[in-house]
Amino acid sequence: MNELLKIRGLTVRFYTYDGVVRALEDVNLDINQQETFGLVGETGCGKTLTALAILRLVPPPGKIECGSIHFYPDSKNGPVDLLSLSEKEIRAIRGSQISTVFQEPSAALNPVYTIGDQIAEAILLHQRQELNHKALEAARMSLMKTGLVAKLVKPVRLAEKNLYQRLVHNEHSVWSRIVGRIPVLRRLLWRIRDEAGKIAIQMLKEVEIPDPERVARYYPHQLSGGMKQRSVIAMALVCSTRFLIADEPTTALDVTIQAQSLELIRRLKTEFESSVLYITHDLAVAAEICDRVGVMYAGSICEIARVDDLYANPLHPYTKALMAAVPKPGEEPRAIGGVVPDPIKLPPGCRFHPRCDIATEICREQSPTMREVTPGHFVACHICQGG
């Protein structure tokens, strides 16, 4: 399978007053094309931070120390290292090539804009040229109209057509900048917004929102949680994204809506031929939707395997403990002993050794490296063996 994203040695640290927080340490991760990769782990283990690092959105005082994130935007060209791009280049990738769905759908929508406007914004940001063409086409169409009114407004329409022609001809000309930036003149470009609005409605239909024309005119507070989540997904996918990062998208939803959302993401993923990085703390959800799963603990990945392999045959003691901790009917859930280590004072050696039942001398001294125990099943542990 072709690779889409290759993370190597990603290290993120936060320089706080209390000391250096080693939030991510030497994270290695591969995501293939058209694959759903699950990232599971406890709260605060660095799942979300990994996602933010991919988009280069690590909040200060955090810093990406070292590592590389190679992204393969299409099959023809070679990879780009997201960490060495300029701010402008990474902005062009955010939202068009890689986009995100955040955990809390009601917080991820701006309360002062309608749903349609917010979805249209993504299109306006990334597909300006396509929109220019469409707007020009629409302007030409309206020129062809006959009748008295059409005759009267013909000069206006002609000027409009010329304006769009200019924009199509040279997207970044001085003229387009002037018109695009000045609030009153921006109204002249209403056809572009119109076209973006049409695409937004199309996209709302795509995410199975009933009566999309109406919902597009709604403000976020007028929608239910499930509808908001669908709108957020629509916003993320509207630029035919190649790589979707879903950061606990179903956590805030109730179980029936959760199932619908999972189904939706799965269907859209196939339809748009994109890959998904699915972050969750819910092992059941991960088992449901993912092809491969990585387990994270205290800022590093301890096990990566195909989903059936991982659930049938967990190797790392942390993965085993995590699965044992899932409540099952008729059984007492078993909590993992000890506490998550303080990220400022991480234990030496393997990060899990203070809570591990099978830890030995070497675990306290050396930090384990990732080994492939069986094909496609990686584990970072000194003790456990494959098979």
Place this chain on the structure above:
Amino acid sequence: MTELRLWLHQLRKNPLSVIGVTLILIFAIIAIFAPILAPPPEGHIDPYQIPRDGYSPVPQPPSEEHILGTTQGQYDIYYGVIWGTRSAFQVGLIVMGAILVIGIFLGSIAGYFGGIVDEIIMRVTDVFLAFPALILAMAIVVALGPSLNTVIIALIIVSWPVYARLIRGDILATREEDYVEAARGLGASNFRIITRHVLPNSIYSALVMASLDIGAIVLAAAALSFLGLGAPEGYADWGQLIQFSRNWIVGIPGNPLAYWYTVIIPGLFILFFVLGWNLLGDAFRDILDPRLAKR
């Protein structure tokens, strides 16, 4: 169109805001139609200069010729208050507009980027806020030479720091919202995030305060005029008219209300103007908040 109807509906629900809107509309009409309501006499060069009828220092009561009487120096009070409405709007709107532009610009830079930029801008506002506003305004007017323009400049200089701070505080809260992060994840630039996502969500308190403050600014300008630090003598300005009446407020022995018209009439204009803006501020709050709308 539906938006407009909704606004009107919101307005109607609060009778006080209707009063505010009505007051301001009346004043706006007075200001716009000042040349018709109080036509300048022929040969008059500057319409803002109140025409005078003689040089007697004693005010004259309302008569057919001067329907609201004349004040000290025989300046026509009716002409003064009508054209003074224009001055009041000029001072209020120009000062508020400038303050908002400066406040929004500096406040959003400070709040959004934080760090050293924030530190510098906020310490500058501290310096300005350390002085009593009216005293500082007086000092500036005296330094620059009294005129209506210097009053405007002085009021801008003393009032912008409050707005820069207010907006900065709101932006600090808004920039942490998830939808700002989401916009960043969508590939929006800093400029776009500030103008489209952060400001629209953090500007309400500033706008409401602005409409409340226009009244206060006109009041401050009137106070400066009253102290003799405003427009030149004879310029149509409410503060100036009250200053003219300073010696006549107490009337004459046995008849304290003898010259009531010199102080009551410009006083009422100021009172209703300020009241109108204050009530309008409440109306703005009801209208502008999209979370309150459509319920």
